[in-house]
Amino acid sequence: MIKVDNLSYSFPQKDLYKNISFTLEEGQHCAFIGTSGSGKSTLIDIIMDPDRYMFDGKLEINSNCRIGYVSQFSELDKIKEVTVFDYIGEKFIKLQNELTSICTEMETSSDLDPLLEKYQQALDAFDAIGGDNYESNINKKLNLANLIKHENRRVSELSGGEFKLIQVIKEMLISPDLMIMDEPDVFLDFENLNSLKNLINSHRGTMLVITHNRYLLNHCFDKIVHLENMELQEFDGRYMDYNFFLLQCKIELQELAITDNEEIERNEILINKLRTIATSNSEAARGKALNARVKIQERLEARRIKAPFVAIKQPDICLVTANEIEETIALKVKDYSLAFDDMLLENVTFEIKSSDKVALIGPNGTGKTTLLRDIFENNHESIEIHEDVEVTYLSQLQGEGLNESNTILEEFLIAGFNTSQEVQSYISNYGFEGEVINQKIEALSGGEKNILQLAKVSASRANLLLLDEPTSHLDTYSQIALEKAIENYKGAILMISHDFYTIANCMDFVLIIKDKTIRKMSMQKFKKMIYASHFDRDYLEMEQKKKSIETKIELALKDTDFVLAKVLSEELEELIKLL
Structure with a gap:
C-alpha cells in the first residue's frame, strides 16, 4: 500500500528524518508513534501530498489510491447547518443528485453519447465508494459508535467528541484504500473513545493512525511504526509486544x-x-x-x-509550589449551577483539600471546562478559594495559555524569567534545547505546545493547579513523566481528563458528572466502573501487575543487576501473553 525508502527531510531549524524506511501492507492497522515534535504529522503530510515537499529518497504509493483523512484539529465551527446523516452522506448524496440530473437531461437531449459517458463516470464513482448501500452503511456505523440517536440532529449541536466520531465515520464510508488519522482520540470522553475503538476494529481497510492513547494502542493495532531521534523502525505485532x-x-x-x-x-x-x-x-x-x-x-x-529507540528523551516535568500550606480546605464549591440553552449542572457541591489530586470526569459537553474556568476566575458566589491558595490554569485551548506569535524565549521572559540563559537552563529540562528557544511557538507540534504549557504552569509555583486535558497531544513518555510529576506535587490538583491510565495512576479520587450533578467516587469504584465498560476480564489487575514488574526491572537496571532484570523480563513476557 505504501513504501517509504531511505527518506530524509529537514526543516530550516531542524532535521526530521535520516534515511527512514517502512512499508504498509494492505489491510494492516498501523499505529504511528514517537515523541512530540519528531515529525509524525509532517510525514503524514508528505504521504498525502508529496509534490509539496522537497525530500530525498523514495515514496511509493499507487496513484489511484483513495485516501480518507481525519485531522487532529476539529473544525466544527465551520460546518453548515446540516444534519448528521446528510453530513456523513455528503459525497453519496452529491453523486446521487448528479446521476438524477443527468437522467433528466437525457430526456430532452438529442445528443446522448456525451451524457451517457458522463453518467457512466458518475455511476463508477458512486459504485467505487459503495453507493448502493450507503444509507444502511451510515446507520450501521452510527449504531456501532452509539450515535444513531443523533442521526437527525444538526452537526453544529454535537459536542467536539461526537463530531470527531462523525468525521471518522464519514471518511470510512467512502471505502478508502488507505485511512489516515492524526490523533483522532484527542478530547474524547470514555464512551466516545470506546466507540472510536469499535470503529477502528470494524474497518477492513488499511489504516495509519497517529495516536498516543494507551487504550487504543493496546486494543486496535497489529503493526507499530516508531519515529524517534530522526530514525524509524517498524514492528509487526501489538503495542504491548513492541x-x-x-x-x-x-x-x-x-x-x-x-x-x-x-x-x-x-x-x-x-x-x-x-x-x-x-x-x-x-x-x-x-x-x-x-x-x-x-x-x-x-x-x-x-x-x-546507537540506541535511538531506547534512549528516548523524556521531559523532566517537575510541578513545584512556592507556598506549601498545612492540610486545609483549598477549594469549596457550594450550590453551583451552570446553564446555557439547557441546565448542565445544578446545585453542585464539593470540597478539595490542599493536597488532594482530583479528576473531574464526565461526557463531552457537560460543563467541565466552564466550571474549571469559573474556579480560576474566582468571581462566582458559589466558589470559595482559601486565602493562602494561589491558582494557575492550563487550558485545553493552547492559544489561551501561549501567545503563538512569540518565540519560546519571549514567552518565558514575559512570564517572569530574567535572562535568556535562565530560560535556556529551565526549558532544557522539558526537551527544548539549543536554538529551538528562538523558534516561534506556532511552529511547534501540539504535544510540544502542551509540554510548554506545563513548563509555564510549573514556573508559576502555584499550590492549586487547574488542568484541562493536560495529556492531550502528549506522547506516552511525556504522559508517564506528567503522572510522576503529579504524584510528587505537594499542592492540590483538579484535573479534567478522559485518560483512564493517568487518572488511575496518580489521582486520589474522582468527581463524576452525571444527571446534572457531581458526585465523589473512590478510585476503587472508578476502576470497577471502567473495568465493567471497557476492559476484558482481569485486564486491569494484570495491567497493574505489568506496571509493577516493569518498575522492578527499571530498578534492577539502575543497580546494574542484569540477572534479576532478565528473570523479571521472562515473568513479564508470560504476563503479556495473558494480556
Whole structure:
C-alpha cells in the first residue's frame, strides 16, 4: 500500500528524518508513534501530498489510491447547518443528485453519447465508494459508535467528541484504500473513545493512525511504526509486544554498555601509548597500529550511543509550589449551577483539600471546562478559594495559555524569567534545547505546545493547579513523566481528563458528572466502573501487575543487576501473553 525508502527531510531549524524506511501492507492497522515534535504529522503530510515537499529518497504509493483523512484539529465551527446523516452522506448524496440530473437531461437531449459517458463516470464513482448501500452503511456505523440517536440532529449541536466520531465515520464510508488519522482520540470522553475503538476494529481497510492513547494502542493495532531521534523502525505485532521488545533491547544495551565502557577505557590507554610512540618513531607499522586502534574505538563509541529507540528523551516535568500550606480546605464549591440553552449542572457541591489530586470526569459537553474556568476566575458566589491558595490554569485551548506569535524565549521572559540563559537552563529540562528557544511557538507540534504549557504552569509555583486535558497531544513518555510529576506535587490538583491510565495512576479520587450533578467516587469504584465498560476480564489487575514488574526491572537496571532484570523480563513476557 505504501513504501517509504531511505527518506530524509529537514526543516530550516531542524532535521526530521535520516534515511527512514517502512512499508504498509494492505489491510494492516498501523499505529504511528514517537515523541512530540519528531515529525509524525509532517510525514503524514508528505504521504498525502508529496509534490509539496522537497525530500530525498523514495515514496511509493499507487496513484489511484483513495485516501480518507481525519485531522487532529476539529473544525466544527465551520460546518453548515446540516444534519448528521446528510453530513456523513455528503459525497453519496452529491453523486446521487448528479446521476438524477443527468437522467433528466437525457430526456430532452438529442445528443446522448456525451451524457451517457458522463453518467457512466458518475455511476463508477458512486459504485467505487459503495453507493448502493450507503444509507444502511451510515446507520450501521452510527449504531456501532452509539450515535444513531443523533442521526437527525444538526452537526453544529454535537459536542467536539461526537463530531470527531462523525468525521471518522464519514471518511470510512467512502471505502478508502488507505485511512489516515492524526490523533483522532484527542478530547474524547470514555464512551466516545470506546466507540472510536469499535470503529477502528470494524474497518477492513488499511489504516495509519497517529495516536498516543494507551487504550487504543493496546486494543486496535497489529503493526507499530516508531519515529524517534530522526530514525524509524517498524514492528509487526501489538503495542504491548513492541514495548516488551524495547525493554529487552534496553537490558541488552545497558549490559553491553558496561562491557563497552571498560573496553573503551582500556582502548583509550592503548591509543595514548601508541600516539606517544608514533610521535617519536616514524615507522609505518606504528601508524597503522594506531589507526587500527582508533577505528576500533570509533566502532565501540558508535555502538554505545546507537540506541535511538531506547534512549528516548523524556521531559523532566517537575510541578513545584512556592507556598506549601498545612492540610486545609483549598477549594469549596457550594450550590453551583451552570446553564446555557439547557441546565448542565445544578446545585453542585464539593470540597478539595490542599493536597488532594482530583479528576473531574464526565461526557463531552457537560460543563467541565466552564466550571474549571469559573474556579480560576474566582468571581462566582458559589466558589470559595482559601486565602493562602494561589491558582494557575492550563487550558485545553493552547492559544489561551501561549501567545503563538512569540518565540519560546519571549514567552518565558514575559512570564517572569530574567535572562535568556535562565530560560535556556529551565526549558532544557522539558526537551527544548539549543536554538529551538528562538523558534516561534506556532511552529511547534501540539504535544510540544502542551509540554510548554506545563513548563509555564510549573514556573508559576502555584499550590492549586487547574488542568484541562493536560495529556492531550502528549506522547506516552511525556504522559508517564506528567503522572510522576503529579504524584510528587505537594499542592492540590483538579484535573479534567478522559485518560483512564493517568487518572488511575496518580489521582486520589474522582468527581463524576452525571444527571446534572457531581458526585465523589473512590478510585476503587472508578476502576470497577471502567473495568465493567471497557476492559476484558482481569485486564486491569494484570495491567497493574505489568506496571509493577516493569518498575522492578527499571530498578534492577539502575543497580546494574542484569540477572534479576532478565528473570523479571521472562515473568513479564508470560504476563503479556495473558494480556
